[in-house]
Amino acid sequence: MTASDLDWVFWSLGGLLGVIGISLVAWALLWDRPRGRRRCAKCWYNMSGTPGRVCSECGYRAKREKKLFNTRRRWRWVFVGILVLAVGYGASVTPRVKRSRYGWPGAVPTVVLIAMVPWLNPGGVLIGELSIRGGRDEMWPWQQSWLVGLWIERCEQTADATLRADALWLLGYIGPEARSALPAVFGAVTDDDPKVRGAAAYALGMILTDHRTSIAKLIDLLADEDENVRENAAWGLWKFGAEAEAGVPALMNALTDESGEVRLMSARALSRISPDPEVVMPLLIRTLQNPDHHPLRIRAILALVELGPHIDGVMPALVSALGDADSKIRLMVIRSLAEMGAGASPAVPALIEIVQDENANLRDWAVYALGAIGPEAEAAIPALKELLDDEDEYRREAVREALEKIRRESDD
Ligand SMILES: [Zn+2]
Numbered sequence: 001m002t003a004s005d006l007d008w009v010f011w012s013l014g015g016l017l018g019v020i021g022i023s024l025v026a027w028a029l030l031w032d033r034p035r036g037r038r039r040c041a042k043c044w045y046n047m048s049g050t051p052g053r054v055c056s057e058c059g060y061r062a063k064r065e066k067k068l069f070n071t072r073r074r075w076r077w078v079f080v081g082i083l084v085l086a087v088g089y090g091a092s093v094t095p096r097v098k099r100s101r102y103g104w105p106g107a108v109p110t111v112v113l114i115a116m117v118p119w120l121n122p123g124g125v126l127i128g129e130l131s132i133r134g135g136r137d138e139m140w141p142w143q144q145s146w147l148v149g150l151w152i153e154r155c156e157q158t159a160d161a162t163l164r165a166d167a168l169w170l171l172g173y174i175g176p177e178a179r180s181a182l183p184a185v186f187g188a189v190t191d192d193d194p195k196v197r198g199a200a201a202y203a204l205g206m207i208l209t210d211h212r213t214s215i216a217k218l219i220d221l222l223a224d225e226d227e228n229v230r231e232n233a234a235w236g237l238w239k240f241g242a243e244a245e246a247g248v249p250a251l252m253n254a255l256t257d258e259s260g261e262v263r264l265m266s267a268r269a270l271s272r273i274s275p276d277p278e279v280v281m282p283l284l285i286r287t288l289q290n291p292d293h294h295p296l297r298i299r300a301i302l303a304l305v306e307l308g309p310h311i312d313g314v315m316p317a318l319v320s321a322l323g324d325a326d327s328k329i330r331l332m333v334i335r336s337l338a339e340m341g342a343g344a345s346p347a348v349p350a351l352i353e354i355v356q357d358e359n360a361n362l363r364d365w366a367v368y369a370l371g372a373i374g375p376e377a378e379a380a381i382p383a384l385k386e387l388l389d390d391e392d393e394y395r396r397e398a399v400r401e402a403l404e405k406i407r408r409e410s411d412d
Contacts, residue, residue: 007095014092021085028077038068096138105129110143117150122166131173141177148178155184161193168199172206179209189217194226201229205236211243222250222266227259234265241272248274255283260296263287268303277311285317297321297329305336309343322350330354331362338369345376352383363387364398371402378406 038047040055041062047055053062062068093107100106102125105113113120113130120127133139134147154167168188171178185207188200201221204214218240221233234254237244247269254266264287267280280303287300301321304314321333334354337344347369354366367384370377384406387399 010091010094014088014090014094017084017088017091021081021083021088024081024084025078028074028081030071032072032074034069034071039070039072041067041070044072100129101132102129110139114143114147114150117147122163127166127170131170134170134174134177144174144177145180148174148181151178152181152184155181155188161191161196164188164191165193165195165199168196168203172199172203175206176209178203178207182207182210182214186213186217189221194224194229197221197224198226198229198232201232201236205232205239208239211240215240215244215246218244219247219250222247222254227257227262230254230257230259230262231265234262234269238265238269238272242274244269244273252279255279260287261299264296264299264303268299268306271303271306275307275311277307277313280307281311281313281317285313288317288321291325294326294328297326298332301329301332301336305340309340309346315344315346318344319347319350322347322354327359327362331365334362334365334369338365338372341372342374342376344369344373348373348377348379351377352380355380355383355387364395367399367402371405374405375407381406 038050039045040047040058040060042060043055043058045055045057047068050056053065053068054060055062090107097103097106105125106129108126108129110130110133113126113133116126117130120130130147134144139147148171151167151171155164155171158164158167168185171181171185181203185200185203188196188203191197191200201218204218207214215237218233218236221229222237224230224233234251237247237251240247251266251270251273254262255270257263257266263283267283270276270280284300284303287296288304290297301318304317307314309315318333318337322330324330324333334351337347337351351366351370351373354362355370357363357366367387370380370384381403384399384403388396390396390399
């Protein structure tokens with residue numbers, strides 16, 4: 001049973017309990033109207049045949065005649081109904097709470113979260129939950145436009161730059177559905193505060209509509225005095241991909257930026273927009289070989305993967321990174337190779353060596369990558385067979401799976 005099948009069970013259960021709960025409350029509050037009967041307001045004895053206002057059953061004296069025509073409200077059942085409703089609500093939000101990175105905020109209804117926006121603390125869990133829901137299509141269109149409206153207001157009217165920047169990030173999380181905020185985002189591009197300009201670049205890349213103007217604004221931001229803003233601008237152009245061809249000259253310029261982050265992000269953007277290996281390869285290889293630049297090296301690997309295995313120099317660079325001193329870099333490369341599939345076949349000999357590595361995590365990923373490469377990884381069969389007597393059952397199963405992929409596809 002998949003997760004979404006289970007979600008369906010929770011939602012139906014929640015819906016069913018909701019209907020039962022509401023019916024119960026409505027019945028308990030409204031059902032037993034007087035309908036012309038005179039009844040004791042205490043024991044509900046029918047006093048139609050009893051003159052006067054004193055109940056012959058329990059002795060209760062009604063102060064006024066009107067008191068004898070009360071609707072009987074069954075408060076105990078109202079309470080039970082509310083309890084059923086609460087359990088139903090709990091069931092219907094269970095999938096969301098389980099999925100939420102924040103836990104209990106997953107139980108708060110979206111409408112309540114949005115209504116609380118003006119008072120929410122920027123770094124808080126409720127804002128976090130709201131941003132996740134906004135980006136995951138868990139909102140109705142009217143909720144989304146209400147939320148976008150609130151963020152636009154904050155962008156345009158708040159004096160606090162941190163709050164303005166925050167609103168832009170959150171608009172970004174919403175993505176293309178926040179396109180009505182683009183005028184506000186365009187306005188933020190010339191904000192005095194670099195935090196706001198950087199967030200504007202991010203929002204442009206996430207909203208990803210109105211291509212021409214957005215790309216022109218990103219090109220402006222790529223010449224910003226603040227390096228974070230420039231990096232986000234390069235990232236935004238990367239997001240637009242081939243559409244951002246107008247940004248190529250500015251990105252080429254940024255390859256010599258004083259900030260390594262900006263250089264690398266620009267190289268990634270170029271690899272995606274108009275791959276010209278002669279322009280970006282030297283920069284990527286130089287970065288990959290500089291042991292001081294851990295985060296940059298990760299990004300260099302991503303850029304190489306984006307260029308693709310068929311580009312001259314990409315596979316040799318990745319294969320040599322498989323022998324890197326840093327195990328995190330090695331892991332990153334192996335996972336990238338697994339995603340490339342058959343194109344990663346030049347890395348087979350290096351992966352075979354890793355299959356015998358001491359590091360179990362690297363070994364597991366290498367096994368997986370060899371399976372993903374398929375028949376081209378035939379040379380790995382003997383090394384993989386040696387792993388079939390591993391103590392761990394799951395590992396043996398993973399090895400068998402990889403062997404199957406390598407063999408099956410070569411038989412066809
Ligand atoms: Zn009575």
